[in-house]
Amino acid sequence: SPTTEGTGRSHKLAVIGGDGIGPEVTDAALTILDAAQDRFGFTTERTEVPLGADAYLETGDLLTPEAIEVLRSNDTILFGAIGSPRVTPGILERGIILALRAELRQAINLRPVRLYPGVPTPIAGLTPERCDLVVVRENSEGSYVGGGSTVHRGTPGAVATQGSTNTWYAVHRAVDFAFRLAEQRRGKVTLCHKTNVLVEAGALWLDVVEEVAARFPDVEHDYVHVDAMCMHLPVSPERFDVVVTDNLFGDIITDLGAVLQGGLGVAASGNLNIDGSAPSMFEPVHGSAPDIAGKGWANPAGAGLSLALCLASLGEGEAAAAVESATAEVLADLPELSGATMGASTAELGERIASA
């Protein structure tokens, strides 16, 4: 039943459906959003921004200044997925996804790893109480800066270098964000890196963690190498509350985190702009999955939970909590978490979550 109170606010929302299953899961998220608006009394003004393989193949443009301007003029962005077998791998990912994160100064990639009750996980004996952590992934630098060169390509003398730039500026804002978040959670930050091999970048991360930790006497902190993290995360996720990590390691360990949660279909993320200079962008962790596009086999839960993160960031806390719990509830009833045997289509699930 619709409430008469509600926040009464209006939010400008840009929507990037993208490629493959992106538009399907985004449509489902918008159905959920409609229900949340009715129930919690806020409105959104939505603008679709056509980015992805189709636009690229038609126009040759990846991310135009105009598209960036439109995105900037919104309060927040819902993103589906981008990537297509019709385009050389990497072009769309770097030219759109990574470019958006950079252009919109989305400093943090926030990725909750939470197992919801009733959702099947492939980890034997794992329970929801033991699996509730958040990965704070630095979202702008490290090996993602793209530096490097190749000489003698195609010959036995070929040498490819690849750069990694790590700044106090970006590491500090990620670590500071992680400690603030931990203060509101269970009070523990774990740095995940590979300091014994990547000594320069590793020392910077360690320095910054010590520096920030001194300002948060109530937050514990420890350190785990990225290789060891892959060993601990599946079997003892309860060791972790907030994990703060480098761009590349964050990319890797959050896909593993998604396994614990029941698969990529369930994992949500937020690319957070934390200086107010541009909107944040919320996206399911899964990709465009072109092989199942159009079949209705994609699980909209990742998109639904990303919508919940989006609503929370807009200050619509009640709506966010309701969307999260409705998504979790519907998830718990599915026979399978994706594919032909999911028991309902992407759109039907969107409607089910919306009514829940």
Added chain:
Amino acid sequence: SPTTEGTGRSHKLAVIGGDGIGPEVTDAALTILDAAQDRFGFTTERTEVPLGADAYLETGDLLTPEAIEVLRSNDTILFGAIGSPRVTPGILERGIILALRAELRQAINLRPVRLYPGVPTPIAGLTPERCDLVVVRENSEGSYVGGGSTVHRGTPGAVATQGSTNTWYAVHRAVDFAFRLAEQRRGKVTLCHKTNVLVEAGALWLDVVEEVAARFPDVEHDYVHVDAMCMHLPVSPERFDVVVTDNLFGDIITDLGAVLQGGLGVAASGNLNIDGSAPSMFEPVHGSAPDIAGKGWANPAGAGLSLALCLASLGEGEAAAAVESATAEVLADLPELSGATMGASTAELGERIASA
């Protein structure tokens, strides 16, 4: 019962027990080796090489030219573990482990991911038939080259760079090794990298795989991003036969592989010199675990299975197979795979495997 045949050969074996649980698990491996020698009629001439925290703290030396000479004069090396809380993290790892791999031109880090029958795995429903792959990790370069610099350390202007060098020379030998290995196995090679972000290094790996693949028409090959690998490996390891990958990604995914096998205590590895210029080195994937050192809680299976890889590389195929199956058999009977509740001490397990 001892056979009278046997290979009759003698092998010069260097033994580096190292730190923490390293000497315990290595002693257990040597007990197993004694039994294998008796049974299969070969001998070893063993030389202990004292490397690790004790030697370093006493002498200040990490890896002396003399130690390298001794190691070089052997046919093979058994390695326990190195690393100690008494030494700044990274010093021993880089100064000894990584230095040995480089000095002895151990081009390949071979890491089988195999679940033995009866061994408990944390992955729900995983069966031994579905989990039998080998990771061929490039062992000499990538982000392990150690280049990089830091400016303005300790200030908000700090910037740390970290290099990665990738050569046709090293990538080609790893990829070629992987295809040869796949030919003797199920005929499939999977390249694991992050080509959509690490474009220079990624293109080199892709080029080399195409080039080598053309010479192996009977070996299939495909490609999986390292993040996606962390999602697929736990739930569908049967997709993989031989996985060839970069030094850092190999480090990360093999710790995850160890989880499938029942934990780090069970995982074995070989640092292979493939040009005959120096001996190979066999080591359990686990570290020195100083917290449980001296308690007899370490599982010697990783060391035992590494001994099996060592024997195979020496041409003692029958002995290798016997050591592998004896280790697997004893593993299958343990109530827990490590710790106080393992049901027997490290040394007792060594003896059990030896009699098996």
